[in-house]
Amino acid sequence: MSIPLHQLRAGVIGTGFIGPVHIEALKRLGVQVTAICGSTRSATACAQQWGIPEVYGDYDYRALYRSPNVDVVHITSPNKVHVEQSLAALAAGKHVVCEKPLGMTAQETRKVVAATQRAGAPVFAVNYMCRFFPAVLQMRALVQRGDLGQIIHVQGHFFQDWLLQATDYNWRLLASEGGKLRAVGDIGTHWIDAVTFILGAKTEAVFAHLETFHKTRFRPRGQVQTFAKVDPKTMQPYKVDTEDFGSVLLKFGKAEHGFVNGTHANASISQVAAGWKCSLALGIYGTKGSVSWDLQQPNEILVGRRDEPNQILQRATAGFSEDVVGFTDYPGGHPEGFPDSHKMHYRAVYEHIASGRKTPALFATAADGHHEVKLCEAILRSSRTKRWVRA
Ligand SMILES: NC(=O)c1ccc[n+]([C@@H]2O[C@H](COP(=O)([O-])OP(=O)(O)OC[C@H]3O[C@@H](n4cnc5c(N)ncnc54)[C@H](O)[C@@H]3O)[C@@H](O)[C@H]2O)c1
Incomplete structure (x- = not known):
């Protein structure tokens, strides 16, 4: 529409x-x-x-x-x-x-x-x-139509390196400013939300291990905008109370479409992974095939089959189906990426408003946002108690 x-x-x-x-x-x-x-x-x-x-x-x-x-x-x-x-x-x-x-x-x-x-x-x-990258919508369609069979497990990561050095500073590093979970809360929740959206099932339990590599960091006086560079000589030390990286296991519940039930996922989340700028990568493995994607190459997904050749499917070509029409504006070979995912998201929200809520609400609601915050609290509890925690 x-x-x-x-x-x-x-x-x-x-x-x-x-x-x-x-x-x-x-x-x-x-x-x-x-x-x-x-x-x-x-x-x-x-x-x-x-x-x-x-x-x-x-x-x-x-x-x-x-x-x-x-x-x-x-x-x-x-x-x-x-x-x-x-x-x-x-x-x-x-x-x-x-x-x-x-x-x-x-x-x-x-x-x-x-x-x-x-x-x-x-x-x-x-x-x-991230729900509104055409690749994510396509992976969702593959899972929910049963093209990959019963989903066995999911793996992936969200890696960045902009907080690699002890002198890299942003308000997110302080629990009082950004929340008690930093890497997982800031970028890990994008990974979890995207996987939840693709699978059509909610996380039921988590097991996590979180680590802070830089226990002391250095910060400038005053506020600094995200990704801004500051002269290290003007900085002062502070104790870090948020994690630099973490490993999270997730157990997903039953999906209405029937292809996900108890699916296991593992994700590595890091903001200190040198060389990785914004790599949200995920692989979904089913009984009939797998699919994988990385946000840094957002226009392609790899479909893996055991007994047939693997395929690279490209956005806006025959590999992407009618499920993503309306979420992509440019022809194949004309890449769309991060700014376009925002545009497609806002289009979905504004069309929902303009149509009097007649279009599907594919976007994350307040309940979804609340679920992510609850999950972050469960992840923190799990890391502290070294136990599975129900979400
Ligand atoms: N969806 C995404 O991909 C994505 C990417 C980056 C950031 N974010 C989120 O966006 C938010 C902002 O992040 P950012 O990276 O732009 O941070 P930033 O520090 O670069 O910008 C924050 C802005 O908010 C202003 N501000 C501070 N206090 C305010 C207040 N009380 N009322 C109004 N404005 C205030 C600051 O002056 C600044 O302009 C965070 O919640 C972050 O998690 C989302």
Whole structure:
């Protein structure tokens, strides 16, 4: 379905790394971006760069919520304010796209779920946009149609290297700012959400081992934007209370389609894996075949068969089926990647709003975001107690 989206108006909170990714994707969809909120200086600069008419400085998101010119709010601020800003947006009657993780604790994210379940509540999505890579949608179709048979196990990783050195700094390193789980909470939940979406089944139990390689790191004075470089000579030491990497085993429950029941998965998550920039890789192994994919080569999936030749299927060619139509805009050989996954996600959310909720809600809901936060707490408990923990 293709629904014009230019009548919907967005307000974006946060002007750091990911805020402008949202703005660019919305502009490519033809959505009007009418308001921006952040520090007075950065919000003003962002408004000038992108031609955004309403500017709300001093992080005054409540003023943005009072604007009659905003239908959908995009929350791209740091984790610790997601719940407060989400609850206020819902109370103001705004639809929400909230960045992941939905919040810092399951106790607080539960409140967002309750607010979205009230009669007449606006649409709420959590930005687990990896669901909207055509490759992920195609893998989901292969699993849920039974093309791979009964799913036996899943493996993979999410590796980055931007926090490899003790002098690399970001607010995510502090549990008080980003949450008690860092590598797993920040990027591991993308992996878990994508696998959950592909399998169509929820994680029932986890077993985890988490490690902090840099027990002491060095930080600059003041705030630093994600991926920004700072002179190490100006830094001071601090004790690290979040993990650099971890191994997680997951046991999935039963899926309605019948091809997943008790499937076992193992994932390695690291933000200190030299050479890996943003590699979310996964392999799904069934009784009839397997499929594997890496976000760093997002346009292809490898289908493996034991008694036939393996195949490389390419986005927007005969290998990708009707299941992904509407989630890809360019012909085969014209790569689509990270920014396009955001665009496809927001298209799905905005079409859902514009159609009066008639299109399928493939996006992650508040309940899905809450489940991820609950899983993070179970993973932390498992790592501390060295036991399987029910999710
Ligand atoms: N979905 C993805 O792929 C993805 C990628 C990166 C980040 N994220 C998420 O996006 C969020 C922001 O991450 P980032 O990397 O852009 O961080 P960042 O530090 O680069 O940017 C955060 C922005 O929020 C602003 N801010 C700080 N406090 C605020 C407040 N109280 N109200 C409003 N704005 C405030 C900061 O000034 C800054 O502009 C995080 O929750 C992160 O997990 C998601």
